[in-house]
Amino acid sequence: MSTPETATADTMVLLAIGTKKGLFLAASEDRVNWTLSDPHFLILEASSVAIDTRNGAPRVLAGLLDWHWGPTVVTSDDLGATWSDPEQGAIKFPEDTGAALERVWHLRPDAASRPGVVWAGAEPHSLWRSEDGGSTFELNRGLWDHPQRKSWQPGGGGPCLHTVDPDPDSEQIHIAASAAGVYRSDDGGATWEAANRGISAGFLPGEEPEYGQCVHRIARDAEQPGRLYAQNHGGVYRSDDAGRKWVSIADGLPGDFGFTFLTHPRIGGTGWVIPMIADIERIPSGARVSVYKTADGGDTWTENHTGLPDQDFNTILRDASAVDDHPDSTGVYFGTRAGEVYASADEGATFTQVAQRLPDVLSVRAAVVPKTDLPQGSEQYVPQFPEE
């Protein structure tokens, strides 16, 4: 069980919301009433965001895509008052790879025991490691040179490596990529092997392949070593042996398609999914967006719908959900392609709206941070409607 941040009167929850057209920050002391910043990098796609609290003062990271002028990773140590964009670029494919960066899909600060280490998953399928808090990254050669990589197929969003999940207590790392599946390293990323046994690939003919599954998200259990969960492109799974074998935990869910799997930061067996209807519809099951919670490792599920719209035809994308590290009750957050963002201060039981009518939400992260005002330009979020 990890040690939570200490929430006091001097703390707030910071929410980073990456959208199709800019990055927004939101802050709240009670996780019900939020202050929303003006957009940062308006018009740029903020495909991935992260909040790194390991060094005390929070560092906000964002993987940006300027459709005209290319992708990069930027960082801010003052909640967006200023941003750092390294002159040479944070991520740059070495010349011998013959590749060029298209998009940064995922940013993941490592455990507190590895300060400064930040992982990035990118397109084309690639894993990157930073040792300076995300200012500069180095290509993980073990995965790039893996003989299976060249035959990985792109998912609908492109050839993206979208999830990195390092074990805080060992050198084990799992990644997930579309449509390659799950890969595991037991040596800090030096070597990798496919870890998809038991995960279906209904879009491929023949027997279950060793790799090529379209895993949408993986998440690590907070307490049980080697236990992971996966939301697949059709199928929800659990592994109790670090991904060597997966078993279905989809019973009790209204749909087994989706992009979300969140796990509790401290309590084992606890997680959340947002089910959708198969891949032919790709909307919340029954057009009713609900967050389903398990407290027993996926054996049973409970629907949580309070505070959420009764009708919603919008997708919740793979990076657009998060939990915070609040010590009293874990917050659960997600954003939709309609630009709505929801927060739960009670572990997913009830939700309130943080924002609406933002651009498509692509990435959401939350963390308990020292209380401070958002930088100038921020304003209390009040929905604006035309006068009648």
Place this chain on the structure above:
Amino acid sequence: MAEVLVDIPQVLAPSVDGARELRVEVPGGGAAVREVLDVLARDHPRFGRKIRNELGEVRRYANVFVGQDNIRDLAGQDTPVPDGVRVMIMQSVAGG
């Protein structure tokens, strides 16, 4: 030494210390677009990576004109830049 004037789009001016026009000196007698972009990338790396990716390719939605002509309709980065003709960098009409 060839000297080429390059027009910088407003959105990229912060990458070149606010300049909207740069005078680029290219070693040798004549200049091709690639050499102009090489000098720009050397002197302004942040600007350079916004115009070309790691492979040295002009980004898909970036356009480079020699005079009135898009280098994609000519010889790409091998397009020569005649004396007195400006190079203009512009963003394409794209997006939604």
